[in-house]
Amino acid sequence: MISQLPTNANVLEQAGYFTVPGADLYTVVHQPTDPVARVLLVGPFASERHFSYHPWLRWARYLAKRRIEVIRYDYRGIGESTGVFEDLSFEDWNEDVSLLADWAASRLPRIPLVLHGLELGAILAGKCFHEGAGDALLLWSPPANANQALRSNLLSWAGMEQLWESPENRTSGSQYIRQLERGDSIEVQGYQWSSRLWHDSLSFELPSTMQSDSVSDEVYKKPVKVVKLSREAAPLVKPHLMYNELKDLSWLYSANLDWIVSALAFQRKIR
Amino acid sequence: MNKKSETRELFTLEGSECIIRGTHHKVRDVSYCAQLDIVERDRIGVLFLNSLSPTRAGKGDSAVYWADSFAEGGYPSFRFDLPGFGDSDGDPPADQLNFINHGCYAPIVCTKIRELVARFNLSGVVLVGLCAGAVSAIHTAAACRECRGVILMDPYFHLPLSPRSSVWGKLVGRIPAGALRRVLKRCFHILLAARVQMPTAKLPSNSNFGLLRHYKELASRCLPTLILTVPAVRQRGVGFDYINYICEQARNNQMVLQVVSGADHTFANRIGRTSVRRFIEVWLNDYFPLQGRSEDVVSAEKSECGSAKSRIQSVQRYLHEESLS
Numbered sequence: 307m308i309s310q311l312p313t314n315a316n317v318l319e320q321a322g323y324f325t326v327p328g329a330d331l332y333t334v335v336h337q338p339t340d341p342v343a344r345v346l347l348v349g350p351f352a353s354e355r356h357f358s359y360h361p362w363l364r365w366a367r368y369l370a371k372r373r374i375e376v377i378r379y380d381y382r383g384i385g386e387s388t389g390v391f392e393d394l395s396f397e398d399w400n401e402d403v404s405l406l407a408d409w410a411a412s413r414l415p416r417i418p419l420v421l422h423g424l425e426l427g428a429i430l431a432g433k434c435f436h437e438g439a440g441d442a443l444l445l446w447s448p449p450a451n452a453n454q455a456l457r458s459n460l461l462s463w464a465g466m467e468q469l470w471e472s473p474e475n476r477t478s479g480s481q482y483i484r485q486l487e488r489g490d491s492i493e494v495q496g497y498q499w500s501s502r503l504w505h506d507s508l509s510f511e512l513p514s515t516m517q518s519d520s521v522s523d524e525v526y527k528k529p530v531k532v533v534k535l536s537r538e539a540a541p542l543v544k545p546h547l548m549y550n551e552l553k554d555l556s557w558l559y560s561a562n563l564d565w566i567v568s569a570l571a572f573q574r575k576i577r
Numbered sequence: 578m579n580k581k582s583e584t585r586e587l588f589t590l591e592g593s594e595c596i597i598r599g600t601h602h603k604v605r606d607v608s609y610c611a612q613l614d615i616v617e618r619d620r621i622g623v624l625f626l627n628s629l630s631p632t633r634a635g636k637g638d639s640a641v642y643w644a645d646s647f648a649e650g651g652y653p654s655f656r657f658d659l660p661g662f663g664d665s666d667g668d669p670p671a672d673q674l675n676f677i678n679h680g681c682y683a684p685i686v687c688t689k690i691r692e693l694v695a696r697f698n699l700s701g702v703v704l705v706g707l708c709a710g711a712v713s714a715i716h717t718a719a720a721c722r723e724c725r726g727v728i729l730m731d732p733y734f735h736l737p738l739s740p741r742s743s744v745w746g747k748l749v750g751r752i753p754a755g756a757l758r759r760v761l762k763r764c765f766h767i768l769l770a771a772r773v774q775m776p777t778a779k780l781p782s783n784s785n786f787g788l789l790r791h792y793k794e795l796a797s798r799c800l801p802t803l804i805l806t807v808p809a810v811r812q813r814g815v816g817f818d819y820i821n822y823i824c825e826q827a828r829n830n831q832m833v834l835q836v837v838s839g840a841d842h843t844f845a846n847r848i849g850r851t852s853v854r855r856f857i858e859v860w861l862n863d864y865f866p867l868q869g870r871s872e873d874v875v876s877a878e879k880s881e882c883g884s885a886k887s888r889i890q891s892v893q894r895y896l897h898e899e900s901l902s
Binding site for chain 1: 578579580581582583584585587598600629630631632634636637638639641663664668669673841843845846847850
């Protein structure tokens with residue numbers, strides 16, 4: 307199916323700041339001429355952004371070359387966006403997605419909007435979709451709740467840290483978790499994790515109606531797809547080895563583009 | 578969407594058929610400056626070059642933090658993505674590390690610095706580079722007249738070792754795991770440490786000679802240079818203490834070496850980023866003082882961190898410690 311989609315080299319990439327309460331979100335619009343659909347990418351969280359940046363950006367460019375307008379952004383307090391990470395909460399990041407989804411839906415031309423999230427971003431995209439935004443939802447490796455994502459990042463980071471520390475200075479992942487649980491903040495890959503963030507993450511969940519595609523389709527009456535990414539999709543997901551090298555993920559991109567195309571059934575327009 | 582926020586501005590440099598995207602951190606608190614117009618037309622910009630980190634934000638967004646801080650202190654700061662990094666066009670070169678080590682980014686950085694200087698009315702730039710970024714900074718500074726100083730964060734001066742010979746591999750493979758292998762390993766590390774401590778040791782064959790030559794050029798030009806390094810750097814097992822070597826090469830008043838305790842290689846942790854910010858702020862004030870800046874502000878900062886020039890003694894002390902050990 308992918309071979310039938312014409313690629314469009316005339317893609318504008320416009321970066322700017324999208325203003326939300328108390329911050330400016332770094333936002334990039336990949337704008338092809340005559341787009342047939344629009345995708346809002348809700349990307350990897352905090353330190354994951356660093357590792358997944360190359361394949362995430364290339365996914366955006368891949369879609370844009372195939373006449374799908376893409377909007378991607380950095381969360382409040384992360385990457386190029388303004389704001390202080392340790393002062394923010396999941397509610398703030400949830401608000402970012404809602405405001406951007408509203409803005410995306412209001413853009414011209416009026417075309418179908420797909421919400422698409424990766425890992426913790428998948429929970430955010432899912433919650434926004436649950437509230438009624440978007441015409442389709444594509445989730446890559448959503449955890450059941452935000453704590454799963456944070457815990458996985460923490461354990462992975464703590465494991466790496468131990469390689470560099472002398473035995474007497476080593477702190478295990480479970481020790482860090484105990485620090486968070488007793489109210490202390492810890493620093494993970496340059497981000498200050500507060501105890502509040504940790505506790506909030508336990509109840510910040512993917513809507514239960516999204517646990518399976520068939521249930522989702524029935525509940526939302528709109529296409530929903532949940533994809534569990536394997537290690538082959540690294541560095542989009544762990545392990546993040548060789549993350550600064552370019553990896554060919556066209557197999558993943560083409561399969562997911564096929565789903566977007568079929569879900570929104572806009573092949574006729576393209577032809 | 579806006580191109581500007583209150584404190585930042587996004588820019589694109591499109592010359593030489595190469596599109597580079599970046600962020601300008603605007604000078605915002607100029608209340609200390611009696612003559613704003615002087616600052617506006619004759620400013621030194623601080624430009625961050627990519628390390629091997631995929632984006633211009635750096636690990637843990639540390640580069641964003643530093644750029645915000647220096648802009649707040651009166652120095653317009655810039656971060657951009659070179660081709661193959663972050664949001665800029667193009668894919669990374671097939672062997673990116675080799676590309677960087679041999680200074681292949683320098684011509685494009687020189688061109689982009691000229692564009693940046695013209696566009697933002699700068700009198701020049703100070704280049705900041707971490708790790709591979711420091712390598713690009715040295716190569717670029719040697720070729721770029723607009724470069725007024727360099728800040729090298731944990732630079733390296735060696736090339737990757739060629740794969741171990743099959744003979745060595747076979748020999749090691751024949752030693753069974755156990756006490757003998759541990760003893761041999763221990764001996765190897767003792768010999769390696771001894772080699773590091775030898776002040777007259779020759780440059781290893783895998784030294785980046787082109788980079789060292791460019792560094793010497795900077796030293797002979799007396800280009801203000803701040804080197805920030807971490808205590809663990811000398812124990813990394815590269816087999817030669819390059820920091821000691823380049824300190825010997827640049828015995829002039831324009832080089833400052835600072836060992837940052839408590840930081841890791843990326844300086845992205847809290848202690849590392851705060852220390853780096855303070856050391857660079859003091860160094861900038863010493864070598865590129867802002868005209869009209871209140872003496873009270875400057876003296877307050879110096880009392881906190883000490884003058885950068887006074888820390889030249891730290892280089893001498895470092896060398897002295899080396900010779901003693």
